[in-house]
Amino acid sequence: MKDYSGGIRHDYKQVMMTGAGAPRWPWFVVGLVVPVLGVILVLAGSADDPILPPLANPIATAGATARMPLELPKPSAADSLAAAAAPQEELAQPVLTKLVVGAGDSLERLFRRNELSLSDLAAMVALDDARAHLVKLLPGNKIEVVHRDGSIIALSREISRLATLNITRTPEGFVAGLIEHPVETRAAGAHSTIRSSLFEAAQEVGVSGGVIMDMAGIFQWDIDFIQDVRTGDEFTVVYDELWRDGVKLQDSSIVAAEFINQGKLYRAARYTDPSGEIGYYTPDGRSVRKAFLRAPLEFRRISSNFNPNRRHPVLNTIRAHRGVDYAASSGTPVQAAGDGKISFRGVNGGYGNTVILQHGGNITTLYAHLSRFAAPKLGARVKQGQVIGYVGKSGLATGPHLHYEYRVNGAHRNPRTVTLPPADPVPQEYLQDFETISAGLWHQLDLYRSTQLASASN
Ligand SMILES: [Zn+2]
Incomplete structure (x- = not known):
């Protein structure tokens, strides 16, 4: 069983903060x-x-x-x-x-x-x-x-x-x-082939670890970067850099990326639609994301799996365990697994401090034993990945962990194995705009790949 808390996800989070470029100061x-x-x-x-x-x-x-x-x-x-x-x-x-x-x-x-x-x-x-x-x-x-x-x-x-x-x-x-401070955005890009590790392949072409983690984050729903990456895999990445007074400050967002994993090509381009929605999409306009995170936090280990016949550790009786327990330090941020609305936020018996989110498709997710809640109030809309609370051991819990449930039409499903619905594609009305904009990005990926290959063969 893979511990999903391995580097990728953790670092990806950090990178997304810097990767988002300049902090977005409120208007x-x-x-x-x-x-x-x-x-x-x-x-x-x-x-x-x-x-x-x-x-x-x-x-x-x-x-x-x-x-x-x-x-x-x-x-x-x-x-x-x-x-x-x-x-x-x-x-x-x-x-x-x-x-x-x-x-x-x-x-x-x-x-x-x-x-x-x-x-x-x-x-x-x-x-x-x-x-x-x-x-x-x-x-x-x-x-x-x-x-x-x-x-x-x-x-x-x-x-x-x-x-x-x-x-x-x-x-x-x-x-x-x-x-x-006034900063200037410059385009950068590179292509590399993996001979030993993804990071060495990146280093060879001057791409920072941060950009690589960002790329792994983009393709995380399709490629397991811990298990699936092989020598011979290739990647191309086009991204922004922030400069000030002729000095590079930091890398910013990836605008397009491709990864060839065991012969299979994955491509994604960043697109902001006219309504302001930002996402990474495949050439045919599908989102690279799923509508739900597989696990809504960075966890140390799974302390209890979905199990209809489990002996409850505190009550010592047979009681179905209708969620997954993720052991994590107290205070670890818990994220909304998907876009939705807060339909419950309060103390819920043995579950302690609990948040329930109502999502589209009659799916609800539940987050229990929180030490405290984050900002969004009851009824508020939340986005996937938004922090809604923090790990704790409120209610009946032996130690700090998140108890997480996923329900479809009211029926509990195993959050670790349930088929997650895809995130929304580019809206139909913006598809033409997406195709126009992304055409240039696919072309840039092609250029960086062919340039690098040409210089490598010299
Ligand atoms: Zn539990």
Whole structure:
């Protein structure tokens, strides 16, 4: 029996995060950027402004080219006079302080050490859009703060190579926004033949492990990358890379891929239909996915199989086990096996914290013994792979595991062997569009394969 928790699926998840390219910041961030910009413009005001000299423009870090002046311009005698005449003369000058995180530092310690306002820090950490980016600090991280006598005016932190968090004080309180750094997408691709392992074949042609895991994820419903891959198998992959200022940041999504497994060709192209649905489809427009994940989590082992005559470990009586138990650490995310709607979310007797999803085709799936629920509420629509809860041992359970059930028309089926329905194909009305767009991608696959083969034979 194959333990499906083997590398592929685990790594695939990680890759999908980076593979999706730039983090998709919510649209409301755009709304926030405007007020932030407004305040920044005030901050950056003209050099003649006696109150607000041109310093610490947080947007400058977002652009990543301009650096902030470390020191304030020395006020001239005339400036001092002007400042003395100004009504706000008692206000101290804003100062830029660069905080560098040391071992064991928290933001609170850094603020304390630099005599920055702890209540301002609390107000900033309370911002939904900022919290996650302020609590995790690593030694060497830099945070720039503009303040006046410790009272925060603005804070800026580059949270990744792709984005900077900016927090600015406004008359209504602190406002947080994420500014994406301009990145350029470049196309890349390669073809290789497997002589020893898939990873070595990838390495030979400069394809990262991440892209390979991404590809394995795309074909996971058709090819078992642990058991089925043979020497002589070939793959071709076309994908995007993200670049900034002439430097490659990371690989992004695969746009097309093919894998020849034991002589059989599999091909997939990424397609976003006009309604915004994104998927990988075969040349005839079928989805490469099934409508359900075989297992809705990354698990260590199967601790109990589907079995109509099982002795219950806690009740010690013969009781049908109408699902599969997947042993996993407490807190492991549990994903919706397929697109659907949350029809139950709560405590369900011995099942403990339970989620039931209603899917199309009169299929329901059930997830029991959860330690806690994830965001989607009762009645909410969920997508395949979306996290709906976390592994636990609530209810009657001897240890942390997920009890998972799959029902068709109310009848329990073995989730490990039931024939899973295919995911939806490209909708009929978009088929023409798909064929037009994918034609170029199939052609690219052909080009990368023939180019590589030609150079390999030289
Ligand atoms: Zn169970």
